[in-house]
Amino acid sequence: MKKADGIIIAVTLLVAVFFLAMIWGRGNGQTVVLFDDETEIGRYPLAIDRTIRVELEDGYNTVVISEGTVSVSEADCANQVCVHTPAARRVGDTVVCLPHRFYIVIK
Amino acid sequence: MNKRLARMAMLLALAVIMGYLEALIPVAPAIPGIKLGLANFVIVLVMYLFSIREAAVISVLRIILVGFLLSNMTMILYSFSGAVLSLTMMALIKRNPHFSLYGVSMAGGVMHNVGQLLVAGALMGFQAILWYVPFLLGAGLLAGLLIGFLVSISYRRLERYILKS
Numbered sequence: 001m002k003k004a005d006g007i008i009i010a011v012t013l014l015v016a017v018f019f020l021a022m023i024w025g026r027g028n029g030q031t032v033v034l035f036d037d038e039t040e041i042g043r044y045p046l047a048i049d050r051t052i053r054v055e056l057e058d059g060y061n062t063v064v065i066s067e068g069t070v071s072v073s074e075a076d077c078a079n080q081v082c083v084h085t086p087a088a089r090r091v092g093d094t095v096v097c098l099p100h101r102f103y104i105v106i107k
Numbered sequence: 108m109n110k111r112l113a114r115m116a117m118l119l120a121l122a123v124i125m126g127y128l129e130a131l132i133p134v135a136p137a138i139p140g141i142k143l144g145l146a147n148f149v150i151v152l153v154m155y156l157f158s159i160r161e162a163a164v165i166s167v168l169r170i171i172l173v174g175f176l177l178s179n180m181t182m183i184l185y186s187f188s189g190a191v192l193s194l195t196m197m198a199l200i201k202r203n204p205h206f207s208l209y210g211v212s213m214a215g216g217v218m219h220n221v222g223q224l225l226v227a228g229a230l231m232g233f234q235a236i237l238w239y240v241p242f243l244l245g246a247g248l249l250a251g252l253l254i255g256f257l258v259s260i261s262y263r264r265l266e267r268y269i270l271k272s
């Protein structure tokens with residue numbers, strides 16, 4: 001290992017930290033947008049608490065908006081990944097239910 | 108010429124096997140794409156024992172072989188993007204005497220992942236992969252460091268046999 005090799009480590013770590021800052025720096029979102037297989041099926045403000053039961057071709061997902069976050073509380077999909085996904089609140093965050101081809105994006 | 112061909116074929120086989128072996132050992136299953144890059148061990152070793160040209164030939168042939176044997180077109184795209192960026196960067200850095208084998212190998216590891224991230228971003232949207240970027244950069248660095256160590260101990264044992272012949 002030579003001194004110059006440190007430049008590669010430093011540059012890489014710097015870029016990594018820049019990306020981490022970018023991820024953490026994203027502000028909280030305003031709107032919850034629901035998609036069924038790429039088609040938008042609903043839009044709700046993140047600020048108003050509510051529970052939405054989304055009926056899809058292959059089953060249902062219960063979407064809960066609460067205290068500025070959105071999550072899926074219940075679904076009859078096979079893998080339950082959406083139910084276990086942490087609540088989303090920042091712009092660009094997503095909750096995805098692949099078996100139902102259903103996803104939520106925060107805007 | 109024949110000797111060189113045989114040597115290249117052997118090294119190519121080694122690179123293919125390394126990549127295959129690695130698929131059997133998950134390093135960090137939670138984050139897709141994180142792996143040691145054992146195939147890159149062969150590439151970096153060839154780069155130092157022989158030349159960048161030979162390393163590039165083995166790298167490209169390996170991707171085509173493994174791609175058609177074990178995976179699909181998308182995976183070939185990922186591999187190619189990673190390999191081209193990583194080989195180019197390693198070739199540039201190797202020419203600069205201020206850098207050691209570790210620098211070359213780390214740059215290769217990082218750029219390999221950058222190539223994969225670019226393809227993933229182009230296919231799925233950059234918003235979707237943002238989370239992976241810092242992890243894959245760090246992982247590439249670590250993998251490069253480890254590969255650098257493996258190459259340096261192997262190089263010392265191999266050079267007197269290979270460079271003499």
